[in-house]
Amino acid sequence: AELCLARGQNDAAVRWLEQRLELTPEENRPARRKTLLGLCTALRAAGEDESARSYLTQALTQDPAATELRSLLGELYRAREEWELLAPLLSAGVEHAPDRATEVLYLREAARLRRDQLGQLDEAIPLLQRAMQLEPGDRELRVQLAHALRLQERYEIANGYHGDAI
Numbered sequence: 001a002e003l004c005l006a007r008g009q010n011d012a013a014v015r016w017l018e019q020r021l022e023l024t025p026e027e028n029r030p031a032r033r034k035t036l037l038g039l040c041t042a043l044r045a046a047g048e049d050e051s052a053r054s055y056l057t058q059a060l061t062q063d064p065a066a067t068e069l070r071s072l073l074g075e076l077y078r079a080r081e082e083w084e085l086l087a088p089l090l091s092a093g094v095e096h097a098p099d100r101a102t103e104v105l106y107l108r109e110a111a112r113l114r115r116d117q118l119g120q121l122d123e124a125i126p127l128l129q130r131a132m133q134l135e136p137g138d139r140e141l142r143v144q145l146a147h148a149l150r151l152q153e154r155y156e157i158a159n160g161y162h163g164d165a166i
Helices: 002-006 010-023 029-045 049-062 067-079 083-096 100-117 121-134 139-151 155-165
Strands: none
Touching (some): 010 029, 029 067, 083 100, 083 121, 100 121, 100 139
16 A cells, blocks of 8 residues: 555555555554544545545544544645535544544644634634633633624624633
């Protein structure tokens, strides 16, 4: 499979990697993740983004902690500007994130998408609040949360966050 990829024979690489995936036991998550990552990368190189999406979506239902697969699926959604799919992908990833920094990253981006791309301010605010609980000293998060609350005309609460950020 790797030789095929190096030669640009993406279709052949896909076939090899699909066979490897079939032979890899479900309980061997590290091996499945590695194979799926290679398979989906080869599928993308072959112009088969939809197949890659299908594999990634299915894999995340079985292994939601597969951060590298979540990241690749996120790239596919970003490339097609599918914000309505990307925001929940990130939100769902929070509970499976490997560390606090990744949790905050997911929450911050999901909130930005909800607020700016989808016009869902009511959905963005709880995400920002959760991120603030994880990183209470983050000035940028405080400002974003205060701004979102101000847009909802919740001025008293917004002023509390904005005052803390100054």
